[in-house]
Amino acid sequence: MKPAVARISVIDADLTPLIDLAFLLIVFFVLVARMSGEQLPAIPLPQPNDVAATPAGAGRRLAVNVLAQGGSALLTFGGERFATDASGLDRLASAIAQRLRSDPQVPVDIRADRSLAYREVEPAIDAITAAAAQVGTRVTIRVCALQAEGGTP
Amino acid sequence: MNAARAMHGTRVRLAMTPMIDVVFLLLVFFVCTVRFERNEAVYTLDLPQRGRTADPLALQERALVIRVGARAGDAVPIDVQADGLRERPASLDALAATLMLVRRGAAPDAANAGLFVADHPVLIAPTSDCGWQDAVDAFNAAVRAGFRNIGFARSGA
Numbered sequence: 001m002k003p004a005v006a007r008i009s010v011i012d013a014d015l016t017p018l019i020d021l022a023f024l025l026i027v028f029f030v031l032v033a034r035m036s037g038e039q040l041p042a043i044p045l046p047q048p049n050d051v052a053a054t055p056a057g058a059g060r061r062l063a064v065n066v067l068a069q070g071g072s073a074l075l076t077f078g079g080e081r082f083a084t085d086a087s088g089l090d091r092l093a094s095a096i097a098q099r100l101r102s103d104p105q106v107p108v109d110i111r112a113d114r115s116l117a118y119r120e121v122e123p124a125i126d127a128i129t130a131a132a133a134q135v136g137t138r139v140t141i142r143v144c145a146l147q148a149e150g151g152t153p
Numbered sequence: 154m155n156a157a158r159a160m161h162g163t164r165v166r167l168a169m170t171p172m173i174d175v176v177f178l179l180l181v182f183f184v185c186t187v188r189f190e191r192n193e194a195v196y197t198l199d200l201p202q203r204g205r206t207a208d209p210l211a212l213q214e215r216a217l218v219i220r221v222g223a224r225a226g227d228a229v230p231i232d233v234q235a236d237g238l239r240e241r242p243a244s245l246d247a248l249a250a251t252l253m254l255v256r257r258g259a260a261p262d263a264a265n266a267g268l269f270v271a272d273h274p275v276l277i278a279p280t281s282d283c284g285w286q287d288a289v290d291a292f293n294a295a296v297r298a299g300f301r302n303i304g305f306a307r308s309g310a
Contacts, residue, residue, distance in 0.1 A: 143292065
C-alpha cells in the first residue's frame with residue numbers, strides 16, 4: 001500500500017482573460033452608445049468672420065443635416081436620409097416629432113452646407129417647425145456655424 | 154545556467170500573447186473614445202409662427218426686416234427695413250455697424266439714441282437664391298449688434 005500523499009491545491013487565478021473580456025465589453029458598450037447617438041457627418045458649415053454664436057458644447061442635441069450632393073440638397077436625420085419633396089419632408093417631420101416626444105427639451109440643430117442656397121435649407125426649418133406643431137411644444141431651433149480657429153465665442 | 158535554475162525550481166516565463174491582446178484592446182478603446190473638437194457654434198432661432206394665422210388680438214411689433222439677396226461677385230444686396238428706417242449697407246460687415254447704430258443702448262454716448270431695443274424682433278429675410286453662408290452672416294451681424302430676438306423669414310415672404 002502506497003503512503004497517502006498530501007495533495008496541495010493551488011488556486012491559480014489567471015486574471016488576463018478576465019481583463020480581456022472586461023475591456024471587450026467596455027469597447028462594445030462604447031460602440032453601441034456611439035451608434036445610437038446623434039449622427040454628425042462632417043459638413044462645411046457657414047463660417048462668419050466674427051462669430052458671435054455660442055459654442056455648441058457636448059450636450060444632448062438633435063441634428064438635421066443638410067448636405068450638398070450633386071447640385072441638390074439631401075436631408076439626413078438620425079442616420080436616415082430624406083428627400084426634399086413633400087413626402088420626404090413629412091417623414092422627416094414625423095421622425096423629429098418621435099424624438100421630441102421622448103425629450104421635448106432637446107434643441108434641434110440645423111447643420112447645413114454653406115454652399116447651399118437658402119431655399120434648400122428652408123425645408124429643414126419647416127420640417128422642424130412642423131414636428132414641433134405635431135408634438136405641441138415649442139422647440140429650440142439652432143443654426144450651426146463654424147468658429148474660426150482660435151476665435152472667441 | 155539552465156541547470157542551476159532547474160535545480161532551484163524557478164523558471165520565469167513571460168507570456169507575451171495576452172499582454173499584446175490587452176494592449177491592443179486598450180488601443181481600440183482609446184480610438185473609440187477619442188473625440189475631435191468640432192469647433193461648432195450655434196445661433197438660437199426665434200422663429201415666427203410658420204403656417205399659422207397670427208392672433209389678431211395680440212399686439213405685435215413690426216419686425217426689423219433684413220432682406221439679403223443673391224451674391225453677385227463680392228457684393229451682397231442688403232436692405233434693412235423697419236418703421237422709420239431704410240438702410241442699404243454696402244456689405245455684411247457694414248450691416249453689423251448699421252444695426253449697432255439703430256439698437257438702443259449699443260453705444261454709451263447720448264448721441265446714439267437708437268430706435269430699437271435689444272429684444273425687438275429682427276427678421277432675416279433671404280431671397281430663395283441667397284446663399285446659406287450669406288444668410289448666416291446676416292444673422293451673425295444681428296447677433297453682433299446685440300439683438301436677441303432673431304429669426305428667419307420665408308424666402309417668398
